[in-house]
Amino acid sequence: MTDEIKQIDQLVKDAKTIVIIQADNPDGDSLASALALEQILEDLGKTTHLYCAVDMPDYLKHLSGWDRVSNEMPSNFDISVIVDTSASTLLEKLDASHYKHWVANRPVIVLDHHTDVVCDITYATVVINSSEAIATGELIYMLSNQLNWPLNLQAKTHIASSILSDSLGLSSEGTTANTYQVMADLIGSGVDRPALEEARRALNKMPEIIYRYKAKLIERTEMYADGRIALLTIPHEEIMTYSPLYNPAPLIQNDMLQVEKVSVAIVIKNYKDGKVTGSIRCGHGTTIAADLAKHFGGGGHPYASGFKIEKAKSQLATKAECIKLATDLLENIE
Numbered sequence: 461m462t463d464e465i466k467q468i469d470q471l472v473k474d475a476k477t478i479v480i481i482q483a484d485n486p487d488g489d490s491l492a493s494a495l496a497l498e499q500i501l502e503d504l505g506k507t508t509h510l511y512c513a514v515d516m517p518d519y520l521k522h523l524s525g526w527d528r529v530s531n532e533m534p535s536n537f538d539i540s541v542i543v544d545t546s547a548s549t550l551l552e553k554l555d556a557s558h559y560k561h562w563v564a565n566r567p568v569i570v571l572d573h574h575t576d577v578v579c580d581i582t583y584a585t586v587v588i589n590s591s592e593a594i595a596t597g598e599l600i601y602m603l604s605n606q607l608n609w610p611l612n613l614q615a616k617t618h619i620a621s622s623i624l625s626d627s628l629g630l631s632s633e634g635t636t637a638n639t640y641q642v643m644a645d646l647i648g649s650g651v652d653r654p655a656l657e658e659a660r661r662a663l664n665k666m667p668e669i670i671y672r673y674k675a676k677l678i679e680r681t682e683m684y685a686d687g688r689i690a691l692l693t694i695p696h697e698e699i700m701t702y703s704p705l706y707n708p709a710p711l712i713q714n715d716m717l718q719v720e721k722v723s724v725a726i727v728i729k730n731y732k733d734g735k736v737t738g739s740i741r742c743g744h745g746t747t748i749a750a751d752l753a754k755h756f757g758g759g760g761h762p763y764a765s766g767f768k769i770e771k772a773k774s775q776l777a778t779k780a781e782c783i784k785l786a787t788d789l790l791e792n793i794e
């Protein structure tokens with residue numbers, strides 16, 4: 461057992477009330493691993509609170525318990541656990557709030573698997589950033605085995621959801637034999653995988669208006685670098701109209717990558733106040749997503765990443781810079 465694991469064991473043993481924190485970009489792994497941890501810690505007799513500065517997006521609402529996540533924090537707690545991020549830029553909303561001092565003045569455990577990022581959360585007490593885990597949920601499973609933490613069926617189900625989410629249904633590059641082994645153990649001990657799939661699909665159904673909007677997005681997709689980069693810009697008005705119903709990036713990005721020759725799919729959202737966000741997905745063998753996002757102050761994985769610029773000097777220039785850099789990065793890996 462490593463020193464970090466021993467330290468986590470002790471911190472949890474000594475704590476009565478624990479806050480579980482997700483970053484400003486909640487996803488299937490961060491939510492499911494937070495919910496798994498909630499089950500484990502409650503079974504250990506702890507009182508838990510789930511915190512995220514931003515609302516849970518609709519597409520995650522198939523994960524039962526999502527509605528227990530709050531953007532408020534209790535004033536009395538003993539320790540906190542940050543799941544699925546090591547990057548302080550993804551905790552900006554927490555850092556800007558009065559909660560930051562509450563968190564920073566108590567022990568903080570960071571559980572992550574984004575090994576391209578060195579933890580820069582200055583108030584972290586103990587950090588595990590695992591290169592072996594495909595999802596934070598897998599790391600929690602590993603910790604549970606080592607520390608004899610109880611895993612009830614709901615916790616196991618959430619761990620399975622977190623792994624399926626970050627491995628894109630066990631299909632992504634980082635999926636290892638061990639990932640399958642963990643999934644096999646979970647299913648063998650009662651997790652109903654078809655039910656998880658069905659719940660996710662039911663929630664991912666789109667309203668007709670979104671189906672028709674998708675046609676417009678396909679029509680508007682721009683190709684660069686000899687057809688290797690597909691790029692789409694979503695203007696403010698469309699973000700306002702369609703984003704509450706369905707996030708445009710996941711609506712279109714997989715289809716972009718299904719076009720022959722395309723190996724990078726970029727969706728840029730331009731907000732009225734000058735904010736720009738970018739979502740980047742890469743096809744098999746094209747590992748430039750994290751590098752591209754990092755240039756704009758973001759981060760992520762080799763195949764999936766994102767960035768956010770609070771106030772771009774010029775949204776058009778940001779787009780041009782993104783295309784230029786993506787083209788350069790593509791040439792570098794060739």
Ligand SMILES: [Mn+2]
Nearest residue numbers: 489544596626
């Ligand atoms: Mn993750």
